[in-house]
Amino acid sequence: MKVLNHNEKLTILWDFDGTLFDTYPVYTKIFKRILNNEEICEKEVYAQLKISFRHASDYYKLSSEQLNEMSLLEEGITPERMKPFDGVEDVLKYANKNVMMTHKPRNDVHNILEYYGWNKYFSEIVAGDDGFPRKPNKESYVYLHQNHRIDLVIGDRELDIIPAKELGIATCLFQNNMSKLADFHLNDYRDFWKKIV
Template sequence: MNILWDFDGTLFDTYPVYSKLMSQILGPEIREDEIYAQLKISFTHAFDYLDVSETQARRFFSLFRETPAQAFRPFRDVEKVLNFADENVIMTHNNRTDLFKILKLYGFEKYFADVVTSDDHFPRKPDPASYIYLNEKHAIDLVVGDRLLDIIPAKAIGAKTCLFQNKEPGADFYLDDYQDFFITVRL
């Protein structure tokens, strides 16, 4: 089985850290759980919804780059799924440097045959261009993400889809915890 993964909120529990950083910038008037909910839709959506200025956005990304990789933790049991797959690839809007800083800390880089990041200049999800590219190279069977914009492009390549910690309609499978992967996902 070849799996295409989203990174943030799918492989690693990054959104609590992002919410905390954004809260530092926006102040106590906006609750962290509200920031979290908006970020889970998309960064673009959250920045628009929260009326984040360009200066605030630059500050956010600066704080993110200053955050130690140890602040970002892999989800429990995700490594078992990575180890099970024949091939794993990542498509993320994160940049390559920050992504590999986190992957290398946990020794996860060895699990990925290919990675597409913002540095590769594909259109942002849900545009399917990056998925098509990865599918042509790796024959993707399953796409795992935490947001609809992660699984929408999977339909363009004919892959099965799995939403992680998200029950929005549209996926073939739903997981709240990776320990259930082997009983839930059947290809």
């Protein structure tokens, strides 16, 4: 297990969807609507989305028309439907510094953070439209690590922590005990203080 310096506050790199905000239920409903197939249950769609959106769209063989419809429906999601996980704001407040790497477009991230008053918690955000390769490519993590000296990466999928493992940064998977790749696992941010700090 990766050792952290518990005498100092941490610089944390966060993922967005499924890590800071419980967005998968909203995306699952949209995805299910696009599929328009009663035989496919939401639980199955959720599981595929948790691997990655690209994986789910390939798995269900979404057409370009379906992908376009999905994008339009996503644009209609209001910030109040994107609920933050319980206890995560306390971890954001605790950290010495927070940065983010997400595949989500910058404007969407900004609008949701602004709605909750959370822009103040992030020193830097690398968003999906900033030109970096998608995770698990480590290029964006290298950039953020060079600029901020990351102590811990928190994500909900293996692709969120693979780049950190390559760089020797401590990793935490949130609500994902299936993977053995992470140094730490959390199911509830209120346990952060017992498990990590």
